[in-house]
Amino acid sequence: MMTLFLTLLDAKEEKSKFDKLYEKYRKLMHYVAKGILTDDQLAEDAVQEAFFRIAKNFYKVGEIDCPQTKNFVVIIVRNAALTIAKKEATAGSIEDIDLLPDSELRQDDRVFDKVEIDELINEILSLPETYRYPLYLYGVYDYKITEIANLLGITTETAKKRVQRARKILKDNLEKGR
Numbered sequence: 001m002m003t004l005f006l007t008l009l010d011a012k013e014e015k016s017k018f019d020k021l022y023e024k025y026r027k028l029m030h031y032v033a034k035g036i037l038t039d040d041q042l043a044e045d046a047v048q049e050a051f052f053r054i055a056k057n058f059y060k061v062g063e064i065d066c067p068q069t070k071n072f073v074v075i076i077v078r079n080a081a082l083t084i085a086k087k088e089a090t091a092g093s094i095e096d097i098d099l100l101p102d103s104e105l106r107q108d109d110r111v112f113d114k115v116e117i118d119e120l121i122n123e124i125l126s127l128p129e130t131y132r133y134p135l136y137l138y139g140v141y142d143y144k145i146t147e148i149a150n151l152l153g154i155t156t157e158t159a160k161k162r163v164q165r166a167r168k169i170l171k172d173n174l175e176k177g178r
Contacts, residue, residue, distance in 0.1 A: 050077035083153035131166035
């Protein structure tokens with residue numbers, strides 16, 4: 001399976017870097033997936049799906065041995081496992097989705113301009129998981145909505161809506177704190 005992931009990468013350096021990422025985080029990712037799915041085979045499927053998503057967006061991965069990369073792979077495998085769990089449960093509720101252009105999502109709010117980066121990241125990390133991960137990928141890693149949707153295994157429209165809702169919650173929380 002590793003060969004498949006490596007074929008998605010171009011440079012020899014990228015392949016070596018991906019191999020290091022695979023070896024470093026494979027067990028952690030399996031642990032996270034197993035905690036959600038409780039079945040070894042499904043957990044392994046989630047890990048493989050997560051590595052596939054990471055390989056497709058590997059140009060965004062920075063240093064292998066850093067907290068950001070660790071958080072990134074945990075977010076990806078968690079969402080891959082949740083996607084599999086939803087398929088296994090055959091329960092599918094579709095969220096009420098408003099389509100927003102990316103430009104509306106990227107508008108500068110005066111509230112966000114006045115906040116320190118560390119405070120902002122801490123506030124993002126305190127959001128409910130449904131909104132935390134899309135906004136974290138969007139705001140901290142600077143992923144596009146379509147990339148977030150691919151990484152998290154959700155539709156583009158759902159990713160847009162979650163980022164929109166997260167920004168509103170975040171803005172409200174920051175205004176209350178001021």
